[in-house]
Amino acid sequence: MLRDDRKASLQDIERMSARAEVALEKIRGTLLSPDARKSAPVFSISQLEHFTGADRNKINYAARKGELPEGTMPDGGGRRTWTTEELQKWTRHFRADRLRPEGLAGITISVANFKGGVTKTTTAATLAQGLSLRGHKVLLVDVDPQASLTTLFGLLPGVEIDEEHTLSPLFSGDASDARYAVRKTYWPDLDLIPAMTRLYAAEFKLPARQKDNADFEFWKVLDLGLDPLRDEYDVIVIDTPPSLSYTTINAVMASDGLVVPVPPSTLDFASLSQFWSLYLDIAHSLSELRGDAKKFEFVNILASRVDANDASSRIVRGWLREVYAERVLATEIPRTSIAGTAAVGFGTVYDLPKSAASAGTYARAFDAYEAFIDEVDAQLQSVWAGWRDE
16 A cells, blocks of 8 residues: 555645745756846857858958948957857848748748647757848747747746747637737747647637537648738747647648658657658648648658667668658757757757857767758758749
């Protein structure tokens, strides 16, 4: 028989939950001190060259003309740095021909997978930050009730974020579009629609609305809700739950493209196969019922948490390339200590200083994410070019 002190009533669980929230607030206050809010990074001249694609002579020439921010020289000497907002002005100047053409809508991308622990949230956050550093205005949308993405951006679900701040009013029909839920973040030109646990109520609200109204189309709620925002943002990145839920279906159906991170393990490979099978069952049903045949501009398979020295990993990566062919991105995200270090501080590789890891470890992670984002950025330009020609 279990000891009485091992049993747990609802009141015991409520007390545990309350203690966990207090602990998380203390942790955030320590990690993000002094004001318990995150701040965007600053960048060196070499990083400015990297993101603009311009050499130092061109940068110095533009700076002398006074067209762009000259950065800040630390008191007492040192190297000049640029804020994130200043760097974005530079990248927009030098990458003007690679930004969203006037008159075209922003592109919506869902980061999705049926399985948890495949780096969906890290991939979504890093993709959004990397695209913003290339001059795009980005909106992140958290549709996962676990709200990991929201927490990653320094917001506490249930403390700072209540149900009315999430997409729940949109899914329940109390709001007609998602503009009410958009909030600024610490990162310039990267806004967020947050989530919290009560967003899970959408899994009951959407089918209830469908049952009450035969003409209601539950899978289009998010798509229609994001429509007004597609003129305001160049890219919308959605972080989805680790299941094929009503909210995941909404995210996928609202998307122009998919990024599917998958670690190269046998279980993850099998889970991905099930993801496609379940999605196809639903997509075919919707097509037969309403004639909604979904077509994506791109579907990317991203090998994540890759250990290049692991024999089984090499085998599964071979399976991925054999099955998904050109849809497997050339870039692979390596398994490094960077991911864990960044997560402890509620951040990504872009939030970390180079001193957070050895030079080689940092470079492997940073270069891999940069290559991944370059691949997606090239796809964005191709999609806009196709839309412009239609």
